[in-house]
Amino acid sequence: MAPRPAEFVFEQTISFVLARTSTAFRNSLEKSMATIGLHAGQAFVLIELWKRNGQRQIDIASQLNLAAPTVSKMIKGLVEINLVRVQKVEDDARSTRAFVTEKGLAIRAEVETQWHELEEYTLADLNETERLILFDLLSKLRNTYTGRDPEEDE
Amino acid sequence: MAPRPAEFVFEQTISFVLARTSTAFRNSLEKSMATIGLHAGQAFVLIELWKRNGQRQIDIASQLNLAAPTVSKMIKGLVEINLVRVQKVEDDARSTRAFVTEKGLAIRAEVETQWHELEEYTLADLNETERLILFDLLSKLRNTYTGRDPEEDE
DNA sequence: TTTATTTTATTAGCTGGCTAACCAAATAAG
């Protein structure tokens, strides 16, 4: 491990910039999703269900690297606004599967539009090469923090 | 603005990866700071005060791109554990200035050590070039989201 | 000078995250 410099400047660490950027981005995402009546966390759950409908909460949590209670709350919110319904699994009385409703399916186009808009705004100052590199580097960081196997998503 | 592709894959957007990476990083930072009895948010306030002691809450909020109530709570927590004290400004009865206590000054070395350790862990899979590029790209994103003037930090 | 506006900070209440503790069901061990 590299030695800690004598005069440590927090602002010049990637950790610092990543943290501040994260917060700022989160606000933007929340605002973006709010325009279509969603919270950011709910959008992530929907994205997961659009990919594989009927997942159990623990599966969603695993995919998004979230804790079980976090997903539990998000799904509760989605059920309340009729975008998702839950259904007991017949052969396992512990788990419940989450399914998108018709309304939950219908909202996908709006989410995509908003998401794409935010993405463009995010990357406005970056050229194509920078975009590819940033995606790659962020993916590496994610793998580092979550200990996940790269390329395990399809 | 580029057209939204026919089949939109959320997972392949930088927004998606950034969001998931952010959450994972936040957890790591929180755990890291917890080893020295701090919360992540409190660390950021301390970092600001170490740089310029006696700042008003609104100054700190501005520097960190946080809302006033957020900083208010963080400082309250820091005061409770005797790392920060607040003092009324004599010529402006609205604002209070925050100062690090002796204990708040003394903890700096520990925070630096922990921070540096997390930074090394974060960047373990990245070479020097990638580190520089990542810092630069994240800074760009931060500027995009916060609308801040680049290079305004010293 | 009086009134209107802006500024600083706090409180209340929300979502996004977490851990700890708990329950019930499924499975493994004995």
Added chain:
DNA sequence: CTTATTTGGTTAGCCAGCTAATAAAATAAA
């Protein structure tokens, strides 16, 4: 078969963020 462990989910309670609403002080405007 009975007990112990693991697993899926919820509840409670915490911090990191936010907005809206409020209060008080400072400033600008009339």
